[in-house]
Amino acid sequence: GENVEQHPSTLSVQEGDSAVIKCTYSDSASNYFPWYKQELGKRPQLIIDIRSNVGEKKDQRIAVTLNKTAKHFSLHITETQPEDSAVYFCAARTDSWGKFQFGAGTQVVVTP
């Protein structure tokens, strides 16, 4: 089955700096890669996603890149703000109705 590894586990950045979180996956058949932001005690919220036929996607301060050959994808947050502080999870899915395999999560702390 699919295995997703996520690094780093914690990330502290100064407000205004960029944050990068990286994930690798094992199943070359995986075709959908979402990123979720989860605040304490709340549901995961989708912040950006990318399909396997795309190499990069951007939405304002957030971008995701995908390298299918190397089987890794990354989340980039620019101009970080204190409200970006949360746990971020990457995930990978193999088929349209299939289950997600989540990474271990990254605790991001943005200090003013």
Added chain:
Amino acid sequence: GAVVSQHPSWVICKSGTSVKIECRSLDFQATTMFWYRQFPKQSLMLMATSNEGSKATYEQGVEKDKFLINHASLTLSTLTVTSAHPEDSSFYICSAPGRDFLNNEQFFGPGTRLTVL
């Protein structure tokens, strides 16, 4: 977007009792729903896939007799934790694929915090 609700949002129970958690898709039909468990400071771990009209599919290591899943309608899946023990205390979250087959997004419920005393 699609909305998924869960009930209750939190529950405290005594050891040995059973607890039922409901997951509903409010504005779309979901033939498939997923149940996750999340321990503090850990990731979401898939427990089982709930299928409307058929048996649930459990992940390796998840006891099907302890975590009973019933997907009785196209909008409701229930997870019953039977004979709960303190180690079952966790955050339980369900999710469902959206109504658009071509849209890969899954929608998560708000979660249920279970505390077993």
